[in-house]
Amino acid sequence: NAGVTQTPKFQVLKTGQSMTLQCAQDMNHEYMSWYRQDPGMGLRLIHYSVGAGITDQGEVPNGYNVSRSTTEDFPLRLLSAAPSQTSVYFCASSYSLGRGEQYFGPGTRLTVT
Amino acid sequence: DQQVKQNSPSLSVQEGRISILNCDYTNSMFDYFLWYKKYPAEGPTFLISISSIKDKNEDGRFTVFLNKSAKHLSLHIVPSQPGDSAVYFCAASDRRGGATNKLIFGTGTLLAVQP
Numbered sequence: 397n398a399g400v401t402q403t404p405k406f407q408v409l410k411t412g413q414s415m416t417l418q419c420a421q422d423m424n425h426e427y428m429s430w431y432r433q434d435p436g437m438g439l440r441l442i443h444y445s446v447g448a449g450i451t452d453q454g455e456v457p458n459g460y461n462v463s464r465s466t467t468e469d470f471p472l473r474l475l476s477a478a479p480s481q482t483s484v485y486f487c488a489s490s491y492s493l494g495r496g497e498q499y500f501g502p503g504t505r506l507t508v509t
Numbered sequence: 510d511q512q513v514k515q516n517s518p519s520l521s522v523q524e525g526r527i528s529i530l531n532c533d534y535t536n537s538m539f540d541y542f543l544w545y546k547k548y549p550a551e552g553p554t555f556l557i558s559i560s561s562i563k564d565k566n567e568d569g570r571f572t573v574f575l576n577k578s579a580k581h582l583s584l585h586i587v588p589s590q591p592g593d594s595a596v597y598f599c600a601a602s603d604r605r606g607g608a609t610n611k612l613i614f615g616t617g618t619l620l621a622v623q624p
Contacts, residue, residue, distance in 0.1 A: 400552070415603065427610045438513075438598060438614040439553070446610075454611065486552050487584030490610050497543065 398422050400501035402487050408507045409477040411509040417472040417504050419487030428470040429454070429498070430462065432483040439486065445470055478509045512536045513601050515615035523623050528586040529617050532599030535580065539601040543612070544573060544584045547596045556597075557584070589622045594621070 403418045421428065422438040429444035431454075441454030445464040452457050459481060470489075475482060488498040512532045522528045532542075540561040545553035553566045559566040559573045559582070566573050584595055599615040 433528040497555045502552050
């Protein structure tokens with residue numbers, strides 16, 4: 397098992413550009429989520445999905461879109477990048493609902509200039 | 510409004526001694542608590558968890574204590590090893606009223622274990 401994979405590892409965008417952060421898991425996990433980590437802020441939930449076709453907002457959803465067309469993939473889209481979106485982004489997945497233990501990917505470091 | 514707080518940004522201990530990391534929460538609806546460990550340039554990895562029906566959970570060198578009345582939990586590492594040096598995040602979840610697995614994280618504590 398590769399676990400949770402994220403691409404790219406690093407990305408630099410200019411303000412206003414759009415891009416998609418990719419996340420995939422091969423553990424057949426129902427639950428997937430996206431977090432961002434900023435200095436002094438811990439990890440904050442952006443969006444999450446409890447299964448294919450079902451997504452919902454977390455704490456900081458503005459400026460981001462998600463979709464879940466398959467169990468394996470959960471891409472995060474930045475529609476129009478802003479410097480405030482400079483952060484490290486982590487994707488996570490969990491085997492079943494009701495279990496908090498989540499498996500995290502290695503992260504994508506995004507810089508918006 | 511920070512629902513999960515880790516008030517110590519850093520902690521330094523000697524190898525072989527006990528490390529105690531603390532976490533406070535404000536939401537009395539939280540019923541499941543977890544600790545994650547994070548090395549630089551890697552994603553967080555799950556360490557240990559505790560349900561609100563327990564006050565202690567142990568896994569090898571790691572023990573988590575939960576004091577519901579004080580809304581406080583702590584992670585004890587005994588004995589501490591240099592490889593334990595990492596950032597430790599406390600997280601909490603409210604699993605009642607719909608299982609969403611949403612986690613609220615604290616800001617983390619950087620543990621440095623000195624050889």
